[in-house]
Amino acid sequence: MASTVCIFFLLMSLFSLSLCRSNPPAAGTGSSGSATPGLVQKTCNETTYYDFCVNSLRSDPQSPKAVDVKGLSAIAxxxxxxxxxxTSAFAASLAQAAPAAADASLGAALRSCAKKYADARQALQWSLDALAAESYDYAFVHASAAAEYPNVCRVLFRRTPRLTYPPEMARRxxxxxxxxxxxxxxxxxLG
Structure with missing residues (x-):
């Protein structure tokens, strides 16, 4: 009986050991608590703008510490x-520097742009909060809203043909x- 129990425990130990070897840690996690080298590339491969994604995420000092896709989404x-x-601050500074006497509509358009970028920032903050709460649907909705606010800025300039949309605003x-x-x-x- 004792030898049967010993054999049973030995087999269970070997089985457990084989499971540990055949199931490596999930992608994006490492024993050191930092991102696996390919997490950024693998994640960015699922995006429309691969090079922009890789360059942007790698530019953030928190990127090497991200251990999963959720961490990378927070960085993005x-x-x-x-x-x-x-960009909100940039638009506000352009509005302040705009010659008021020459064209009041330029200053007004730039102030509106500054407001829209501030609204985008707020929507992104709400997205980040929802992400932290694992409310991915809300995180998605708020990030979608943030993407739309800057379009209003460009439309304001299109409505007034004599105004030129600042190239730096277009890039931003x-x-x-x-x-x-x-x-x-x-x-x-994330789901």
Whole structure:
């Protein structure tokens, strides 16, 4: 009887050991608590703007610490928040520098742009909060809204043909659009 119990425990130990070898840690996790080398590339491969995604995520100092897709989505949202915040401030500074006497509509359009980018920042913050609460549907909805706010800025300039949309605003708008798209696509991977 004792030898049967010993054999049973020996077999169970060998079975457990074989399970540990055949089931490596899930993708994106490592024993050191940092991202596996391919997590950024693998995740960005699921996005529309692969190169932009890889370059953006790698530019963030938190990227090597991300252990899963949720961590990378938070980084993408934070990058979008930074863009929206900086672009809002940039538009406000352009509005302040616009010659008021020459064209009041330029200053008004730029102030509206600053407001829309501030709204985008707020929507992205709500997206980040929803992500932290694992409310992925709400995170998606808020990030989608954030992607739309900058379009209003461009439309304001189109409505007034004599106004020229500042090239730097156009570049920043495109960057925010790409960051929001990447964030949305990564959030979609979460469920």
């Amino acid at each position: 949202i934070n990058l979008a928040i930074s863009n929206a915040t900086n 708008e495109q960057d925010l659009e790409h960051l929001c798209t990447i964030a949305l696509e990564i959030i979609s991977l």
